[in-house]
Amino acid sequence: xxxxxxxxxxxxxxxxxxxxxxxxxxxxxxxxxxxxxxxxxxxxxxxxxxxxxxxxxxxxxxxxxxxxxxxxxxxxxxxxxxxxxxxxxxxxxxxxxxxxxxxxxxxxxxxxxxxxxxxxxxxxxxxxxxxxxxxxxxxxxxxxxxxxxxxxxxxxxxxx
Numbered sequence: 255x256x257x258x259x260x261x262x263x264x265x266x267x268x269x270x271x272x273x274x275x276x277x278x279x280x281x282x283x284x285x286x287x288x289x290x291x292x293x294x295x296x297x298x299x300x301x302x303x304x305x306x307x308x309x310x311x312x313x314x315x316x317x318x319x320x321x322x323x324x325x326x327x328x329x330x331x332x333x334x335x336x337x338x339x340x341x342x343x344x345x346x347x348x349x350x351x352x353x354x355x356x357x358x359x360x361x362x363x364x365x366x367x368x369x370x371x372x373x374x375x376x377x378x379x380x381x382x383x384x385x386x387x388x389x390x391x392x393x394x395x396x397x398x399x400x401x402x403x404x405x406x407x408x409x410x411x412x413x414x
Contacts, residue, residue, distance in 0.1 A: 305330035323378035
C-alpha cells in the first residue's frame with residue numbers, strides 16, 4: 255500500500271467519526287493532527303482528550319519514533335483544552351509514524367510499555383508500508399488499565 259492511499263484511508267475514518275483534522279509542524283515533521291474529546295463512565299467518569307498525530311518518515315529507527323512520540327506527547331499536553339489533567343480529565347497522544355523502512359529496534363520500542371505521564375498516555379505507533387503491518391503496545395498494564403482496551407481498539411480501528 256502506498257503512503258497516500260494509507261493516509262486517505264486513515265483520514266476518512268477519523269473524519270467520519272467527528273475528528274477535527276489540521277496540518278501542523280512538530281520539529282522536522284509536517285504532521286496531521288486529529289483531535290476529539292470523549293467521556294465514558296467506564297473510565298471512572300473521566301473525559302479523555304484524544305490527539306492523533308500522524309507523520310511520514312523515509313526510515314524509522316528507535317530514536318526516530320522515540321523522539322517523535324515524545325514531541326507529540328508534549329504537543330498534546332500543550333494544546334490540551336478543557337478540564338485540567340488529573341481532575342477527571344486526561345490526554346492520550348497517538349503518535350503514528352508511517353514508513354516503508356522500519357528498523358527492528360523501532361518496532362520493539364513501540365511494543366514495549368510506553369512512558370508514564372501524569373494523567374496522560376503516550377502511545378507510539380508505526381505503520382510499516384512494506385509489511386502492511388502496525389506496531390504498537392498491545393498489553394494491559396496495571397497503571398491505566400481501564401483505558402488500554404479502548405486504546406488498543408482505537409489503534410486497530412483507525413490505523414490498521
